[in-house]
Amino acid sequence: MQIPVIDFSAFLDSSSSNDAKLKVAKSLDQACREVGFFYLSGHGIESSLFADMLSNAKQFFTTATPEEKDEIRAKPSGEGSGDDSRGYRVVERADAGYEVGPPYTKGLGRNQWPKTPASFRQTAEEYTTHLVALGVAIMKAFALALDVSEEIFASRVDESFWQLRLAAYPGVTDGVDQSKSGLYQHSDFGILTFLLTDEHKGSLKVLAPNGEDWISADPIPSTQHKVLHASQDMRISIPFFFDPNWDARIEPVLGNAEKKSKGEGVNYKDIFTGAIKYPY
Known part of the structure; x- marks a missing residue:
C-alpha cells in the first residue's frame, strides 16, 4: 500500500475548470475510502509557518520552566478555564480548541497559551486560521465527489469545533522497551486530522487495508495509526483536528429516502463529550 499524494491546488484555484476540481475531489474520495490517509500538497500554506509551529512547540517543551507549564496545566472543570481538556499535561502535551462559552460545560473552556x-x-x-479554511475547502470537495450540495457539509463546519494538540515524544534511551515508546493503536473520531510532524522517519505507522501490515507515514515536503518512536531525540507532532460545529447534527447524506427519513444521526457534542477521557 502507498499513501497517495494529492495536489489540492486546482480545487483552490478559482480559474480551474469544473472537471479539474472534480478530478481532485474524486482523488480525495478514493484516498479516504481505500487508505484513510493522504499527503496534501498545493494547499497554499507557507512552509515557514509549519517550521515556526514545530520550532515553537519544541522550544516550549524543552525550555519552559516547570512553573510556566504548571501555570497553564489542564485543570478539572470549575477551576479557571472551566474545562480540563485544554492546557498542558505532564505527558508533554498541550491542547487548545475552538472557544465556546461561557457558560462552560464538559468539553468547553478557555484556551491557555x-x-x-x-x-x-x-x-x-x-496556523489555525489557515487550517480551518483548508478544512472547509476539503469538505466542499467531499460534497462534490459525493454529488451532493456543498452546503450540506459547509453549514455544519462553518464554526468548526477544532482542536490543536502539540505533543512531544521523548527520546528513547537504551534499555527502554521501544514497543511502548509512542502512542497506542487508535483512530480519530472527528472529520479530518491535519498532521504536522518534524523530520523523524519511521515513527508514524498507518494500518493497511488488510488489517495486518503497518506502513510508515514518513514526513515529506509539502484510518488506524500509531506512533512507535524509537529515536533518542525528542519527536514533535502537531495534530489539528478539524471537526463539525459544536451543535451540528450529523446525518447520512446518501442512501434511500426511507432510511434518511427516520432521522438517523448523532449530535456532534454528544460524540465529543462521550469520547474524551481525562487523565485525572
Whole structure:
C-alpha cells in the first residue's frame, strides 16, 4: 500500500475548470475510502509557518520552566478555564480548541497559551486560521465527489469545533522497551486530522487495508495509526483536528429516502463529550 499524494491546488484555484476540481475531489474520495490517509500538497500554506509551529512547540517543551507549564496545566472543570481538556499535561502535551462559552460545560473552556516562546499564541492562531479554511475547502470537495450540495457539509463546519494538540515524544534511551515508546493503536473520531510532524522517519505507522501490515507515514515536503518512536531525540507532532460545529447534527447524506427519513444521526457534542477521557 502507498499513501497517495494529492495536489489540492486546482480545487483552490478559482480559474480551474469544473472537471479539474472534480478530478481532485474524486482523488480525495478514493484516498479516504481505500487508505484513510493522504499527503496534501498545493494547499497554499507557507512552509515557514509549519517550521515556526514545530520550532515553537519544541522550544516550549524543552525550555519552559516547570512553573510556566504548571501555570497553564489542564485543570478539572470549575477551576479557571472551566474545562480540563485544554492546557498542558505532564505527558508533554498541550491542547487548545475552538472557544465556546461561557457558560462552560464538559468539553468547553478557555484556551491557555504558553508564554514560551513569546510568539507561540500568534503563530498558533495564524496556523489555525489557515487550517480551518483548508478544512472547509476539503469538505466542499467531499460534497462534490459525493454529488451532493456543498452546503450540506459547509453549514455544519462553518464554526468548526477544532482542536490543536502539540505533543512531544521523548527520546528513547537504551534499555527502554521501544514497543511502548509512542502512542497506542487508535483512530480519530472527528472529520479530518491535519498532521504536522518534524523530520523523524519511521515513527508514524498507518494500518493497511488488510488489517495486518503497518506502513510508515514518513514526513515529506509539502484510518488506524500509531506512533512507535524509537529515536533518542525528542519527536514533535502537531495534530489539528478539524471537526463539525459544536451543535451540528450529523446525518447520512446518501442512501434511500426511507432510511434518511427516520432521522438517523448523532449530535456532534454528544460524540465529543462521550469520547474524551481525562487523565485525572
